[in-house]
Amino acid sequence: MRRFSVLTCTPILAAIVCSTTASADVTAQQVWDNWSAQMGIYGEGFTTGDVTQTGDTLTVSDVRIEMTDDEASIVADVGDLILTEQGDGTVSMTMASSYPLTISVTEAPSTQPTILNVTVAQDGMEIIVSGDPDTMVYDLSADTYSFTLDTIEGAAAEEVQLEVAELVMSDMAGNYAVVTDDLTTVNYEFSLGGLNLNANISEAGGANRFKGVASMADLAMAATIAMPLDMDMDADVPPFDEGLAIEGGYTFGAVNYDLDFVADGEGAIMNAGVEGGEMGFAFGYDAMSYAGGADGISISMSLPQELPFPIEASLREYGFDFQIPLSQGEGDARDARMAFNFTDLAVSDTIWNLADPASVLPRDPVTIALTLDAKVTPFFDLLDPAQQDAMMMTDVPGELNSINITDLTLRGGGAEITGDGAFTFDNSDLTTFPGFPRPQGEANFTINGINGLIDNLITMGLIPQDQAMMPRMMLGMFATPVGDDMLTSTIGVNAQGHVLANGQRLR
Structure with a gap:
């Protein structure tokens, strides 16, 4: 039985959408030979009927693609694939305007599967193949490409009433290229003018239901996937040590x-x-990174049985950026990063009034942001199976060499804290700070409105008057007044391991 994974689903979905997952030459026969060889990684999951050629046209009948594991299967009966040499060194590929896709899922303890019968349809689909034996490019376009759930059978058939479930993609365009040398490298670019989802499903004879409409405009995706030749899709560990690498993204x-x-x-x-x-x-043998963000987020939710008013919130921007080295590289310190921001989170006055009915706190949007850039030295190649046993036996898989705080922002309730700083770490000294490499450097902070925030929290009854003395004393120890409710603070560690606050030794 075949296991599902990102590595198995990526090429088979490309096959379903594009009618190809591999390289091709300028003749129809070469296209078919290479395509069928690549699809051979699915073994008995890829089958066809007769293959015939008449003049410049090669027809492959009854193309079928299947993935199966112990709990689920996906079967695409693509039908006939027609490859036509166009006389200009390119090959056009056509297929049926629609074909069935069957998804079967068995959830324990039931032994009866739920079967989803889906129709895949395309309008105005055009696929043109060009290139040479080592580098083939597939250019595709379509006015629409859709997935429609027609019926539900099996275990869920008597429980679910299907009204509509449809995903429609419009103004589709893209290209797909495969280069074969030491690795098989797949490059693709893909864009949609619009994507629309419409679903209306209810419980048969019951009150439960789901109704949803969603849309997305101007989706653009791109990716590069490098795979070892004859990669084993059933391997327990993805072969990153053999060159497997994936990178890409979307807007x-x-x-x-x-x-x-x-x-x-x-x-x-x-x-x-x-x-x-x-x-x-x-994601590759050497490192991994993951970054993204969005702008202008708004949400409104009504929970009639729970709340007599809607929940409304907005976020001007959010983002994240994580970079982690996974190998020793050349042995030098490697870059690492952790960054995130939630900028201008705002909620409606109705929600504010639950916590602050007297409007004591300023109702400014809340911002939280942090960016840490570091240098680290890994002791192992984390994705090398030969090194993993040794890595598991060590207490520390690497060294932290330095950290730069390039952005720190906390803003809300009328107060704001900003900061930055830089520290290096002496990994030969694990005694000054027991078990931790000795830091050296300083961080600088600016604090505005904090005393006013404490006063407001006292007024609201969230902090008793006598307990407010402690945070005010801590501010006096670590910060220096520079204006009306404005403070600065510098926290540092010197070469001797002394911890200093504004020049005064604390440790």
Whole structure:
């Protein structure tokens, strides 16, 4: 039985959408030979009927692609694939305007599967193949490409009433290229003018239901996947040590959601929107990175059984950026990063009034942001199976060499804390700070409005008057007044391991 994974689903989905997952030459026969060889990684999961050629046209009948494991299977009966040499060194590929896709899922303890019968349809689909034996490019376009759930059979058939479930992609365009040398490298770019989802499913004879409409504009995706030749899709460990690497990302425009559902007698209505955003990733033997963000996020939710008013919130921007080295590289210190930001989070006055009915606190949007850039020295190549036993036996898999705080922002309730700083670490000294490499450097902070915030929390009854003395004393120890409710603080560690606050030794 075949296991599902990102590595198995990526090429098979490309095959379903593009009718190809591999390189091709300028003749129809070469296209077919290479395509069928690549699909051979699925073994008996890829089957065809007769292959015939008449003149410049090669026809492959009854193309079928299947993935199966112990709990689920996906079967695409693509039908006939027609490859036509166009006389200019390119090959056109056509297929049926629609074909069935069957998804079967068995959830324990039931032994009866739930079967989803889906129709895949395309309008105005055109695929042109060009290139040479080592580098083939597939250019595709379509007016629409859709997935429609027609029926539900099996275990869930008597429990679910299907009204509509459809995903429609419009103004599709893209290209897909494969280069074969020491590795098989797949490059693709893909764009959609619009993506629309419409679903209306309810409980047969019951009150539970789900109704949703979603749309996305201007989706653009790109990726590069490098794979070892004859990669074993069933390997327990993905072969990153043999050259497997994945990188890519996407951008998108306006997104809107409208959801209405009831579950176990409790309902919710939600409307959400995003102005746009992006995401990028890379994962290989040497390092991994993951970054993204979105702008103009808004949400409104109504919970009639729980709250007599809607929940409304907005976020001007959020983002994240994580970079982690996974190998020793050349032995020098490697870059690492952790960054995130939630900028201008705002909620409606109705929600504010629950916590602060007297409007004591300023109702400014809340911002939280942090960026840490570091230098680290890994002792092992984390994705090398030969080194993993030794790595598990060591207490520390690497060294922390330095950290730079390039952004620290906490803002809300009328107060703001900002800061930056830099520290290096002496990994030969694990005694000054027991078990931890000795730091050296300083961090600088600016604090505005903190005393006013404490006063407001006392007024609201959230902090008793006598307990407010402690945070005020701590501020006096670590910070220096520089204006009306404005403080600065410098926290440092010197070469002797002394901890200093504004020049005064604390340790």
